[in-house]
Amino acid sequence: MRIVVPIKQVPETRSVKMDEKTGTVIRDGVESIVNPLDLYSIEAALILKERFGGEIIAISMGPPQAATALKEALAMGIDQAILVSDRAFAGSDTWGTAYVLGEAIKTIGDYDLIICGERATDGDTGQVGPEVAAHLKLPVTTYVNGVNDWTDGALTVTRLVEHGEEKVSMQLPGVLTVVKEVSDPRLPTLDGKIRARETIMPILSFDDLKLDLKLIGLKGSPTRVVKIFRPKVTRECEIHTAEDEAGVALSVERLYNFLQEREVV
Ligand SMILES: Cc1cc2nc3c(=O)[nH]c(=O)nc-3n(C[C@H](O)[C@H](O)[C@H](O)COP(=O)(O)OP(=O)(O)OC[C@H]3O[C@@H](n4cnc5c(N)ncnc54)[C@H](O)[C@@H]3O)c2cc1C
Numbered sequence: 281m282r283i284v285v286p287i288k289q290v291p292e293t294r295s296v297k298m299d300e301k302t303g304t305v306i307r308d309g310v311e312s313i314v315n316p317l318d319l320y321s322i323e324a325a326l327i328l329k330e331r332f333g334g335e336i337i338a339i340s341m342g343p344p345q346a347a348t349a350l351k352e353a354l355a356m357g358i359d360q361a362i363l364v365s366d367r368a369f370a371g372s373d374t375w376g377t378a379y380v381l382g383e384a385i386k387t388i389g390d391y392d393l394i395i396c397g398e399r400a401t402d403g404d405t406g407q408v409g410p411e412v413a414a415h416l417k418l419p420v421t422t423y424v425n426g427v428n429d430w431t432d433g434a435l436t437v438t439r440l441v442e443h444g445e446e447k448v449s450m451q452l453p454g455v456l457t458v459v460k461e462v463s464d465p466r467l468p469t470l471d472g473k474i475r476a477r478e479t480i481m482p483i484l485s486f487d488d489l490k491l492d493l494k495l496i497g498l499k500g501s502p503t504r505v506v507k508i509f510r511p512k513v514t515r516e517c518e519i520h521t522a523e524d525e526a527g528v529a530l531s532v533e534r535l536y537n538f539l540q541e542r543e544v545v
Pocket residue numbers: 285286287288289303304305315317318321339340341342370371372373374375377378381395396397398399400401402403404405406407408409498503504505
C-alpha cells in the first residue's frame with residue numbers, strides 16, 4: 281500500500297498569535313511543532329504499512345522550516361518526505377493549500393491512500409483533507425477512528441458519528457481524515473532520528489508544479505479573513521438570597537420562571 285500523509289507545521293498552541301490587520305497567523309519567531317493531530321495520521325499510516333507492506337510519503341506545504349516537521353515524521357518511521365515551499369504559496373486559504381498539495385501529490389505517481397489529520401490546531405478548519413480529495417476527484421471518509429481491512433481494492437474503516445460509529449467501505453485510491461481514537465502515536469526512534477538527519481528531502485517549488493498563479497496566495501484565495509477579534513463574554517448575574525422557607529420558595533419560583541422564559545424547562 282502506498283500512502284501519502286500530508287502534515288502541517290503549526291505554532292506551539294500556547295504561542296498562536298494573529299495579525300489583526302491581515303487576519304493571518306504570525307509565524308515568525310514562534311516555536312513550531314508538527315500539528316499534534318497529524319501524529320495520529322502518521323501512526324495510522326505506519327499501522328497500515330505494518331499490516332499490508334508498502335511505502336509512506338509525508339508531504340508538507342510551508343516555509344523552509346517546515347522541513348523540521350517532516351524530519352520528525354521520518355524519525356517516526358515514514359519512508360520519504362517532500363517539502364512544498366515557495367513564497368508564491370504564502371497567504372493561500374484552505375482551498376489554495378489543497379490545490380497546491382493536490383498538485384504536489386500528483387507528482388508522486390500511483391498511490392492508494394492519502395491520510396490527513398482531522399484538523400490543524402492553528403487554522404482549525406478541518407477543510408484541507410476533504411478539499412484535497414475534491415481537487416484529486418477522490419472519495420473521502422472523515423473522522424475515521426479505526427481501519428479494519430483492505431480487500432479487493434476497498435478499505436473498510438469505522439468513523440465517528442454523533443451517537444456512535446459508522447462502518448464504511450471506500451474504494452481506493454481515496455482520502456481519510458483520522459481522529460485521535462485511531463491509535464496512540466509512537467515515539468521517534470534513535471535509528472529514525474539518524475535516518476531523518478541523513479535524508480535529503482526534495483523541495484517542490486511553484487515552477488516545479490506548474491501551478492496556476494490565479495489559484496494560490498492571497499489573491500488566488502476565494503476566502504478572506506475579514507476580521508479577527510476576541511469574543512467578549514459578558515454575563516449578567518442575579519442573586520437571590522432567602523432568609524426563611526418562604527424566601528426559599530420564592531427563590532425557587534423565580535428561578536423556575538427564569539428558566540421557563542428561556543425555554544430551558
Ligand atoms: C478564510 C481563511 C483565510 C486564510 N488566509 C490566510 C492567509 O491569508 N495567509 C495564511 O498564511 N494563511 C491563511 N489561512 C490559513 C491557511 O489557509 C491554513 O493554514 C491552511 O489552509 C490549512 O488550513 P487549516 O489550518 O484550517 O488546516 P485543516 O484543514 O484544519 O487541516 C487538516 C489537515 O490537512 C492537512 N494540512 C493542512 N495544511 C497543510 C499543509 N500546509 N501542508 C500539509 N498538510 C496540511 C493536515 O493533514 C491537517 O491535519 C486562511 C484560512 C482561512 C480559513
